[in-house]
Amino acid sequence: MKKSEIFTAKVYQQPDNLLFRFSLAQALYQEGAHKQAIPHLEVCIAARCDWMIPRILLGKAWLQQNDIQLAKVHLQTALQLAIEQSHEDPAAELQTLLAEL
Numbered sequence: 001m002k003k004s005e006i007f008t009a010k011v012y013q014q015p016d017n018l019l020f021r022f023s024l025a026q027a028l029y030q031e032g033a034h035k036q037a038i039p040h041l042e043v044c045i046a047a048r049c050d051w052m053i054p055r056i057l058l059g060k061a062w063l064q065q066n067d068i069q070l071a072k073v074h075l076q077t078a079l080q081l082a083i084e085q086s087h088e089d090p091a092a093e094l095q096t097l098l099a100e101l
Contacts, residue, residue: 003031004024007020010023010024011024021043024040025038028040034060034061034065038062041055045058050081052081055074055075055077059073068101075097075101076098079095082094
């Protein structure tokens with residue numbers, strides 16, 4: 001059984017559980033289902049505007065969809081959050097990624 005199948009069932013049972021929803025999005029992304037991960041990541045960032053990791057993944061998912069502009073918006077916001085929250089490694093990764101776009 002795929003990880004996304006496990007979390008799909010959990011999200012179905014508890015649709016407001018953001019950790020289940022993020023885990024589902026993460027599993028979908030890792031399985032190559034980038035487009036299917038996007039709506040779940042959008043729910044996560046809408047619920048918690050300061051949650052950096054879903055924004056990073058959302059930006060990367062939009063890159064996989066070849067929407068560079070939308071990807072940049074989310075990656076730049078994630079970078080701002082990484083700096084504000086003193087997350088040095090994600091900030092460095094995001095700076096590199098944005099410089100390549």
